[in-house]
Amino acid sequence: MYLSYTYRTDVSGVVERVKELFKGHNNLIQGFNIFLPKRYKITVDEDRPSPRMIDAHTEAIYFVNKIHKRDENIYTSFLDVLNKYRAGHTDIIKVLTKVASLFEDHPDLLEEFISFLPG
Structure with a gap:
């Protein structure tokens, strides 16, 4: 039927x-x-903001604080790279390259940073 x-x-x-x-x-x-x-x-x-945005923001703050605790020079350079990207002065490939060199001795931080990048 x-x-x-x-x-x-x-x-x-x-x-x-x-x-x-x-x-x-x-x-x-x-x-x-x-x-x-x-x-x-x-x-x-x-x-x-949606709960998902709040969670992502909280994770990002935690991540940046983790960098700051490890090395203030890396922290300052990392924020500089992100600010240049946000202002449109650099592209995502250059950001990733610079962050990879900054986190060369901290593979866990690099892995976490990559998880924040858009799919």
Whole structure:
């Protein structure tokens, strides 16, 4: 026996489902907004980061503090490299090359740094 089900929903239903599925992932909601008519745009609380962002930020702070405890010169150079990247004065390959040389004697730090890089 073959049964066919047709499930239909309106835009409001889709918006509610997306809010539920993407809750706490503001970047996904903002990306989905591209496909919605303006009157259905989903607003996100920009001032309140998602729990995932908070965890990543906490890990990054812990990581930077770990570098500082090991060697202040490496710490200062590391922050300099990151600031140059953030300002657009260098690319990610140069950052990785410089960080690899800075962490030459600290392979665990290099491995942790690489885990922060975008996939």
